Amino acid sequence: MLAVRVPKCEAEKTRRKLVELGVLAKGYAVKREGEFILFPVTEPVEGFELVEAEFKKLERRPHSYREVVEVPEGIKPLLPSSFDIIGDIAIIELPEELMEYGRAIGEAILKVHRHIKAVFAKGSKVEGEYRVRELIHLAGENRTETLHRENGIRLRLDVAKVYFSPRLATERMRVFETAQPGEVVFDMFAGVGPYAVLLAKKAKLVFAVDLNPWAIKYLEENVRLNKARNVVPILGDVRKVAGKVTADRVIMNLPKFADRFLREAMLSVKDGGVIHYYGFGPEEDLYSEHEAKIKAVARELGFKVEFLDERRVRPYAPRQFNIAIDFRVLK
């Protein structure tokens, strides 16, 4: 094919010029010839030495595991277009019909995403007080502990033993951005600490509670890893701690049951403090039910609430959303 031949020292300048002119042929490796570099071009270019040469075609790396997975054609439309990545572990949700091809799907993910070392399928919904799910090993290392990076912090965790969702990273950053320096924060359902360790960068003190001993073990490790010395990990039921702290900001990241802990949250926030409440709501009316519960608990306690912000955090199920409500408590 047609090529432009230039001395090595002019290679980069020439490459830029050819890209600018839109004549650099895509999908080929440039070629070295002694002290010269040859660029494949789609048409003659004025001002350059033109030669004829053969070029090696570059292999296009697949972007998705769906391009390389070996499953029958008929079921390909069922392949999920996305999956969660926590550290170097991938967790995919497969419909029943795809479970028998789990290994092939796992292998394809490993092939395309070189940084992923283990692939698991979701084996159940998030369940129980600890909010964990069963996982089914599909391919790669049979290991569930990993190191995840998010919002500039490092979190060690075991995906089989604790709750963790990388899909909440943006929401956590949003809460971080609304926080003020020097606050006392009360993270009621802390898990391995993605809120607590992040907020510790601004806060004076963060009380971080969880019922799951594994979550607290990893939280303690993450406090060390990130030198977040102002985080106080507390193992136990948050009901025993609530009311004993007075916080500027309370985080209630237990969307399934947060409404049951509103009393504890309001008793733990100072006058004028803010609560970040999470829940699930149907698309047609995301917030009303939660607002009503918040107002009812405030009334019972003789407090007032001021709603500051309401938002969808992420889709949860068909026509259901994980929602957030930020409100101020006036005592």
Ligand SMILES: C[S@@+](CC[C@H](N)C(=O)[O-])C[C@H]1O[C@@H](n2cnc3c(N)ncnc32)[C@H](O)[C@@H]1O
């Ligand atoms: C949805 S997870 C959220 C974890 C963490 N905030 C995150 O963003 O990854 C809820 C956490 O609350 C903990 N939990 C549930 N009930 C609790 C209770 N009564 N007291 C303290 N922690 C509780 C669970 O063990 C779980 O780790």
